[in-house]
Amino acid sequence: MLSIKENDLKLPLVIGVTGHRDIPRDSTEQLSLRVKEIFENLIEKYPNTPLILLTPLADGADRIVATVALEEFKNIVTVCVPLPMDEKNYKDTFGKGKVLLNEEESQKEYDEIIKLVKSQKNNYIPKKIPMLFDKEKYVKLSSAQQRLERRKQYSIVGEYIAIHSHILIALYNENSPREPGGTKEILNKKLSGEYEYMSVLDGDVTYPEQGVVYSIATPRINPDIQDPKNLYEIQRHLSTKDLKIGLTTSKKEKTLFEKIKNYSYSIKKYCNIDTNLNIYAQQHKKIDCFNCDVHDNFKSIKKAVEKDFEKLNINDSLINKNIMLRRSAAYLADRYYKPLLEDQEKIILFIITLIVFILAIKSNISNFSFNTDIDILYVLFLIPLYFILQKFYYIKSKQEDYRALAEGLRIQVAWNMAKINESVSMYYLSHQRGELDWIRSAIRCTNIFYIPSLSNKVQNIDDVKNYWIEDQITYFTNKIPYYQKKEKRSSYLLNVYFIIFILASIIAFFLNVYIENLKHYTWNLTLLDMGQILFIIIPITIMTYLKSKQLFDGYNDILREYKQSLYFFSRAKEMLNDQKQNPQNIIRNLGTEALRENSAWIITRRTKKYDTPT
Numbered sequence: 001m002l003s004i005k006e007n008d009l010k011l012p013l014v015i016g017v018t019g020h021r022d023i024p025r026d027s028t029e030q031l032s033l034r035v036k037e038i039f040e041n042l043i044e045k046y047p048n049t050p051l052i053l054l055t056p057l058a059d060g061a062d063r064i065v066a067t068v069a070l071e072e073f074k075n076i077v078t079v080c081v082p083l084p085m086d087e088k089n090y091k092d093t094f095g096k097g098k099v100l101l102n103e104e105e106s107q108k109e110y111d112e113i114i115k116l117v118k119s120q121k122n123n124y125i126p127k128k129i130p131m132l133f134d135k136e137k138y139v140k141l142s143s144a145q146q147r148l149e150r151r152k153q154y155s156i157v158g159e160y161i162a163i164h165s166h167i168l169i170a171l172y173n174e175n176s177p178r179e180p181g182g183t184k185e186i187l188n189k190k191l192s193g194e195y196e197y198m199s200v201l202d203g204d205v206t207y208p209e210q211g212v213v214y215s216i217a218t219p220r221i222n223p224d225i226q227d228p229k230n231l232y233e234i235q236r237h238l239s240t241k242d243l244k245i246g247l248t249t250s251k252k253e254k255t256l257f258e259k260i261k262n263y264s265y266s267i268k269k270y271c272n273i274d275t276n277l278n279i280y281a282q283q284h285k286k287i288d289c290f291n292c293d294v295h296d297n298f299k300s301i302k303k304a305v306e307k308d309f310e311k312l313n314i315n316d317s318l319i320n321k322n323i324m325l326r327r328s329a330a331y332l333a334d335r336y337y338k339p340l341l342e343d344q345e346k347i348i349l350f351i352i353t354l355i356v357f358i359l360a361i362k363s364n365i366s367n368f369s370f371n372t373d374i375d376i377l378y379v380l381f382l383i384p385l386y387f388i389l390q391k392f393y394y395i396k397s398k399q400e401d402y403r404a405l406a407e408g409l410r411i412q413v414a415w416n417m418a419k420i421n422e423s424v425s426m427y428y429l430s431h432q433r434g435e436l437d438w439i440r441s442a443i444r445c446t447n448i449f450y451i452p453s454l455s456n457k458v459q460n461i462d463d464v465k466n467y468w469i470e471d472q473i474t475y476f477t478n479k480i481p482y483y484q485k486k487e488k489r490s491s492y493l494l495n496v497y498f499i500i501f502i503l504a505s506i507i508a509f510f511l512n513v514y515i516e517n518l519k520h521y522t523w524n525l526t527l528l529d530m531g532q533i534l535f536i537i538i539p540i541t542i543m544t545y546l547k548s549k550q551l552f553d554g555y556n557d558i559l560r561e562y563k564q565s566l567y568f569f570s571r572a573k574e575m576l577n578d579q580k581q582n583p584q585n586i587i588r589n590l591g592t593e594a595l596r597e598n599s600a601w602i603i604t605r606r607t608k609k610y611d612t613p614t
Contacts, residue, residue: 002309002320006298007050008124009305009328010291013042013284014445015077016054016165018158018186019061020173022099022221028064030232031171034216035068038169038234043076046284048291051077052125054161054448056084057113059099059106061171061183061218070116078122080448081114082129084157085150089138093150099221124321125449131156154181159198162190163209164448166284166441170215174228187213191237209425209444212280213237238278283438290402290442293332301331312467318449319416325446326409333402341399344392351385401439404429407598408443411591414468418461418587423447428595461576461583469573469590476566483559561601568593 023031042051053069055062069077083090094110095103117127131153138149158181162168168190170183178184189195193208215235217228294301305327314320358381412424425444429436572590575581 002306002317003123004302004305004324006295007122008321009298009301009324010048010050010294011287011325011442012052012078012125012445013046013049013167013287014052014054014165014448015042016161016168016190017062017065017170018161018168018183019065019171020176020183020218020220021058021060022097023060023064023171024219024221025100027219027232031061031064031216031218032068034232034234035065035169036072038214039068039073039077042167043073046288046291048295049284049288050291052445052448053077053079054082054165055079056082056157056161057110059094059101063109063113064171065169066113066117070113074116074120078120078125079117080125080129081117081127082131082157082160084131084153085133085138086130086135087128089135124317124324126318129160129448131160151180155185156197158186159189159195162186162211163195163198164445165190166211166280166287166445168211168213170213171218172215172228173218173220173225175226176220187215187237212278238280279437283441286401286438287442290329290332290405293336294328297332297336300335301328304331304335312463314417314463316416319413321449322409322413322416322446326406326413329402329406329409333399333406337395337399337402341392341395344388344395347388348385348392351381351388355381355385401436404436404598405439405442408439408595409446410468411594412443412447414464414587415591417464417467418584420584420588420591422588424591424595427592429599464583464587465573465576469569469576472569473566473573476562476569480559480562480566483562487556487559561597565594565597568597 055066091107094106095101170187190211193210217231217233219227305324408424408428423444425440429440575586
């Protein structure tokens with residue numbers, strides 16, 4: 001049985017590193033203090049969230065940040081090392097140029113840090129991530145060509161870190177020139193979202209994958225490069241515009257971290273996000289809020305994950321990590337928030353029905369004894385209804401978010417099984433920006449768990465079929481008749497009560513016109529009033545309930561979407577059985593189609609109740 005800890009079930013906050021290699025020795029202590037300050041504040045702001053540090057451990061900045069993480073925060077931050085090329089050739093680049101250590105000393109320092117990295121206890125996060133690199137071709141190149149190839153590989157690993165990190169820490173000198181694979185280039189890519197190697201969509205016109213950067217003004221050994229202004233000061237960048245103007249530090253910006261320290265952040269059962277925060281801080285808060293929910297439901301989620309592992313029997317620990325994250329999201333959506341949602345729905349339907357009943361009495365029975373006092377009931381019911389609706393839509397949005405996260409991670413797992421080295425986030429929710437950005441951000445950063453492979457051959461297509469395709473076909477096949485029956489029954493009842501209501505209204509009209517003095521009962525109701533209660537007020541009340549219920553459930557919308565999804569998955573299954581077809585292309589195309597469909601569902605389902613495979 002695989003060992004599962006609480007942090008294994010949580011979404012990580014990924015911190016990337018970029019920086020200069022030629023940093024003076026006497027600057028190391030000050031820079032380390034600034035890095036420590038950033039980590040401390042991130043831990044304070046997001047107390048429920050595990051941190052992952054991506055660093056290639058090049059000379060200088062990379063090692064300063066990694067050392068702080070491994071020595072000061074070894075039980076909180078997990079260090080992961082993306083390698084731009086094979087380790088032997090990479091180590092040969094150490095100690096070159098204007099750096100502190102010679103080649104032998106630098107390689108020894110690297111080996112010592114790698115030992116600490118390997119000693120980390122997290123089994124589901126890779127210690128090293130090799131980038132795609134043609135070693136045989138590189139060895140045959142001339143020295144000048146090798147230098148160009150290294151620059152390219154540095155750009156690739158820099159982009160990988162930038163696009164897979166929520167926050168990029170840059171030990172950065174603003175007076176440095178922009179070079180391929182250099183700090184300034186990677187920093188600009190992170191802020192602009194303009195990637196050369198990591199973007200899989202050529203000519204993509206949707207929103208770029210930008211992020212936030214915390215830079216530390218850093219000196220360099222190179223005498224041709226002046227020290228930056230505000231040496232060792234932490235600055236926050238949210239766009240490339242910040243870099244162009246040099247990000248002059250204002251009094252407000254200087255107190256950034258003091259404000260963070262004084263900001264009391266306590267997550268309760270329902271986590272509220274401060275809309276005054278920048279968009280990235282809101283995304284990170286939502287990740288922390290998700291992790292808080294995982295903490296509250298850890299034992300139950302762990303049992304569900306163990307059942308998944310027994311059923312799937314997949315030995316790849318990195319794929320298992322995403323399976324665990326997917327199960328966490330699915331459990332919270334369907335086992336935790338869905339019951340809360342259903343309770344809120346019952347209360348809302350009851351109050352709406354009651355209000356309509358009162359309104360119907362007031363409108364149709366003018367001589368009712370309490371008619372003059374009944375207006376107060378509107379206020380008594382409408383005020384709590386307003387607050388209940390607010391809570392309902394909040395819970396609904398969380399349930400929908402977690403459901404969307406689970407669906408995206410399900411496809412990411414299927415792609416990982418099929419050796420499709422692409423991130424689901426490139427295709428997912430690109431038209432639902434704003435409040436849903438945190439889902440794209442979370443999924444994109446989970447893909448670091450999948451190590452890129454030189455081989456694109458699918459090892460076992462049956463795993464993908466069993467985990468995803470067969471499961472979806474079975475689900476939609478069973479659910480379509482279920483919803484058809486509910487839709488038919490709901491429509492039938494609505495029609496019956498509508499006919500009763502119309503007939504009773506016509507009869508009541510003629511009775512009011514031609515019959516004036518009917519016998520009154522002691523409670524001041526005429527026979528006509530009683531008839532209106534039975535055949536007008538009660539039917540219209542029941543119709544209100546049924547229609548409200550139908551709108552909540554959205555049977556027609558769900559049926560249409562389920563039938564379309566069933567067609568896609570059934571067709572993919574047939575194509576996978578055809579040996580002439582490329583299984584990777586089928587799974588990739590099915591995934592992108594499912595992601596588009598899921599993206600379209602998200603917004604419409606904000607007001608609908610629906611079921612999805614758990």
